[in-house]
Amino acid sequence: MNMKNIKSLLAISCFALASVVMHGNVMAQQANDPKFNKMMKDGFKADGIAGLDRIQQDETQKFCSDPVFANSKQGTKMREKIQKMNMDSIKQPSDGKYIGDWKKGEAIAQSGRGATWTDKADTVIGGGCYNCHQIDPKEISYGNIGPSLTGYGKMRGYSQEVVTYTWNRINNSKAYNACSNMPRFAHFKLLNEQQIQDVMALLLDPASPVNK
Secondary structure, eight states: OOHHHHHHHHHHHHHHHHHHHHHHHHHHHHHHOHHHHHHHHHHOOOBTTBOGGGGSOOHHHHHHTOHHHHTSGGGHHHHHHHHHHHHHTOOOOTTSOOOOOHHHHHHHHHOOOOSSTTSOTTOOOOOOGGGTOOOSTTOOOOOOSSOOOTTHHHHHOOOHHHHHHHHHHHHOGGGTOTTOSSOOTTTTTSSOHHHHHHHHHHHHOTTSGGGO
């Protein structure tokens, strides 16, 4: 190996080490910065069902809060670890049934209600799916942060692989993409098992308008 290659390898190694150190320093500084901690303490307060636990980041959120590291080569192994951790947390349906009632699923997809400080603990939470996706082609109001889900089952088929993937994705999308914008519906108990089954039906029941 010639001197030029050695210098290049040293430079790459130094850069990798510096990135890891910088990532650690940024996270540590943020956690220990009195001004930052005071801002968080003064800026938020527990109210109703919205507790201060909501501003405490878990490992997945901390990883994605540093996009420079998360998208670097050094962050690749950590990304794989984060995704596996989220995948391992997913529970398949307790009754073995993946498909519920698509009409109820449409109502869940339309609703953005619940989980706010003004709601009661027993308020039924909606999925707010139309905020990010086109779903029923007859609905003219929808977001485009996520892909269109119109024709979801018709285009992908109804194999067990598709069913399981869809179930996992709705439960915890970060199992496939650590920094996905999609909420972790089961992880944060935003939707219960029956609600997820109903949303599954909206996407995968051949009778659903999504697949007409």
